[in-house]
Amino acid sequence: MIVDRLDQPPADLEQRTGWSVKPEGACRGEVCVPLPAPFDTAELATRLRMALVHDEQHGLWALGPESGGHTLTSAELPEIVLPDRNGRDFELRSLRGTKVIMVAWASW
Amino acid sequence: MTVALDTGGAEAAGPWIDRAKATHPSLIDSAHVLDELLGVVNVPSGVWIDEHGTIVRPPEPAFPWRPRQPSEELLAQLPPIAAEQLREAQKIKIEPERYLDALHDWVKHGAGSRYALSPDEVIIRSGGRDIRDSQAAASFELAQHLQRSGDPGDAARWFKEAHRLQPDNWTYKRQAWSLADPLQGPTDTYESDWLTEVRKLGPENYYPPVRL
Numbered sequence: 001m002i003v004d005r006l007d008q009p010p011a012d013l014e015q016r017t018g019w020s021v022k023p024e025g026a027c028r029g030e031v032c033v034p035l036p037a038p039f040d041t042a043e044l045a046t047r048l049r050m051a052l053v054h055d056e057q058h059g060l061w062a063l064g065p066e067s068g069g070h071t072l073t074s075a076e077l078p079e080i081v082l083p084d085r086n087g088r089d090f091e092l093r094s095l096r097g098t099k100v101i102m103v104a105w106a107s108w
Numbered sequence: 109m110t111v112a113l114d115t116g117g118a119e120a121a122g123p124w125i126d127r128a129k130a131t132h133p134s135l136i137d138s139a140h141v142l143d144e145l146l147g148v149v150n151v152p153s154g155v156w157i158d159e160h161g162t163i164v165r166p167p168e169p170a171f172p173w174r175p176r177q178p179s180e181e182l183l184a185q186l187p188p189i190a191a192e193q194l195r196e197a198q199k200i201k202i203e204p205e206r207y208l209d210a211l212h213d214w215v216k217h218g219a220g221s222r223y224a225l226s227p228d229e230v231i232i233r234s235g236g237r238d239i240r241d242s243q244a245a246a247s248f249e250l251a252q253h254l255q256r257s258g259d260p261g262d263a264a265r266w267f268k269e270a271h272r273l274q275p276d277n278w279t280y281k282r283q284a285w286s287l288a289d290p291l292q293g294p295t296d297t298y299e300s301d302w303l304t305e306v307r308k309l310g311p312e313n314y315y316p317p318v319r320l
């Protein structure tokens with residue numbers, strides 16, 4: 001997640017990580033990790049073991065995924081919405097009810 | 109369904125989708141979200157998802173068939189670097205027959221298929237993610253952001269950082285190399301290139317064996 005300020009939660013935090021910031025802290029499901037006030041993305045990164053990389057020249061930070069465990073923390077497919085060739089969003093959830101093989105490829 | 113991992117978005121992947129005339133959902137992941145969410149580190153990678161939205165096999169090499177061997181006549185018409193790459197690619201070990209047999213078995217038997225993994229096994233097979241992997245993902249995202257913002261020079265700096273932090277992630281490398289040279293040959297931007305790296309690793313080790 002690209003962020004240009006650290007004093008507020010990244011807008012797409014929940015969509016990308018499943019974690020959301022609530023009064024009780026960073027929460028995912030029934031688990032909440034307390035966060036100090038005022039909010040600081042660097043604290044969030046430290047407590048959730050996410051890398052926070054800084055590009056000083058451009059005034060940008062990037063927050064990486066959680067570390068210290070497995071790449072997948074659950075076998076449930078995360079909520080993923082991606083555009084098709086014409087820019088129309090497609091929710092993978094819409095394929096529920098059928099078996100799916102998802103093949104990742106690239107033009108390169 | 110297919111997902112193109114392409115920083116170049118529809119401009120890069122769209123013509124291939126058009127040419128394939130695919131009737132299945134054909135999506136484009138210009139932010140490489142699947143890399144981060146599911147741990148895709150090379151292509152082609154297949155993920156099996158059951159009717160309930162549960163992953164029953166995490167990303168693994170997924171060739172639908174054995175690519176045709178290019179003729180010497182065809183190779184002679186290609187740029188020398190592309191011909192060399194294709195010759196080396198012939199040595200890459202893939203197992204499309206076993207993979208397709210397993211896929212058909214799952215389609216027929218569902219959860220009863222021995223190839224459908226338990227949720228715990230899916231998580232274990234997804235591999236570990238340490239702080240360097242997280243730093244690599246963040247660096248790669250910064251690189252993509254700068255690339256899209258029209259700053260390929262600074263983007264390359266962060267692409268290289270992602271390569272240094274997670275050297276076995278071919279998606280990070282191939283995406284970056286292709287932005288400097290569509291053929292992923294040697295450039296002044298990067299210290300290495302696809303052919304050099306594959307030869308260093310050994311083409312037989314390019315894809316991990318599929319554990320069926």
